[in-house]
Amino acid sequence: MPGKRAARDAGYKMVVVLRGELRLTAGKAAVQVAHAAVLLTLAGQSHRPEAVAAWLREGGKKIALVVPTLVDLEQLDRAARARGLPTVWVEDAGMTEVPAGTRTCLGIGPSAVAEVDAVTGALDLY
Amino acid sequence: MPGKRAARDAGYKMVVVLRGELRLTAGKAAVQVAHAAVLLTLAGQSHRPEAVAAWLREGGKKIALVVPTLVDLEQLDRAARARGLPTVWVEDAGMTEVPAGTRTCLGIGPSAVAEVDAVTGALDLY
Numbered sequence: 566m567p568g569k570r571a572a573r574d575a576g577y578k579m580v581v582v583l584r585g586e587l588r589l590t591a592g593k594a595a596v597q598v599a600h601a602a603v604l605l606t607l608a609g610q611s612h613r614p615e616a617v618a619a620w621l622r623e624g625g626k627k628i629a630l631v632v633p634t635l636v637d638l639e640q641l642d643r644a645a646r647a648r649g650l651p652t653v654w655v656e657d658a659g660m661t662e663v664p665a666g667t668r669t670c671l672g673i674g675p676s677a678v679a680e681v682d683a684v685t686g687a688l689d690l691y
Numbered sequence: 692m693p694g695k696r697a698a699r700d701a702g703y704k705m706v707v708v709l710r711g712e713l714r715l716t717a718g719k720a721a722v723q724v725a726h727a728a729v730l731l732t733l734a735g736q737s738h739r740p741e742a743v744a745a746w747l748r749e750g751g752k753k754i755a756l757v758v759p760t761l762v763d764l765e766q767l768d769r770a771a772r773a774r775g776l777p778t779v780w781v782e783d784a785g786m787t788e789v790p791a792g793t794r795t796c797l798g799i800g801p802s803a804v805a806e807v808d809a810v811t812g813a814l815d816l817y
Contacts, residue, residue, distance in 0.1 A: 581725070591717040592755035592817030595724035599707070599753050602725035603732050607747075621733075624784060627725050629718035658750060691718030 601672030620675035727798030746801035
């Protein structure tokens with residue numbers, strides 16, 4: 566129910582969307598989401614410092630979502646970039662669970678809630 | 692087997708230790724770990740920029756670990772700080788799953804692997 570979720574959101578948020586098909590352990594998934602969050606924060610500091618500062622002041626809201634497959638994630642990346650949203654891919658180093666170079670998740674933002682919800686509002690929570 | 696784990700680690704790493712007793716969903720846990728990772732990265736940029744830069748050059752290694760209870764996490768925080776390691780607590784905003792202000796995890800680093808392992812090497816992977 567994206568409308569309800571959006572209603573209680575702050576002005577900015579970051580989302581990280583995982584590939585359900587990888588069936589990562591909870592710890593592995595957590596680390597992938599953390600990789601995306603750090604990369605987006607650092608990129609944002611360079612390219613959109615005011616958005617990052619506003620997002621951090623609000624508490625740095627983050628949401629973990631899921632899509633079934635890599636194809637879904639690639640479509641999401643194109644949709645996000647078409648709207649001018651910053652995205653980042655995380656590739657796993659591959660020492661455990663998945664082969665090296667496997668794309669594990671896509672991070673988006675931090676950006677205005679309405680902009681992020683326009684491309685991720687219908688996705689399931691991870 | 693901490694020795695084996697340490698042997699393949701890079702020079703720096705960050706660990707985030709979750710409270711097992713909270714039984715968070717995988718998505719909620721992932722977001723807590725991401726909060727800790729971003730906070731530690733930002734604090735490190737201010738106070739220990741060379742360690743953060745080295746850690747990022749190596750790929751920004753992160754590990755999610757778990758202890759049973761908050762008391763265990765508090766002991767870990769004291770042990771880490773006694774060794775001069777940077778730590779950060781994450782408190783949940785409490786809109787879902789746990790009451791507002793609940794301490795969900797403790798982040799440590801990024802610091803030299805041997806220093807981090809001295810306090811976290813015996814803990815279980817999340």
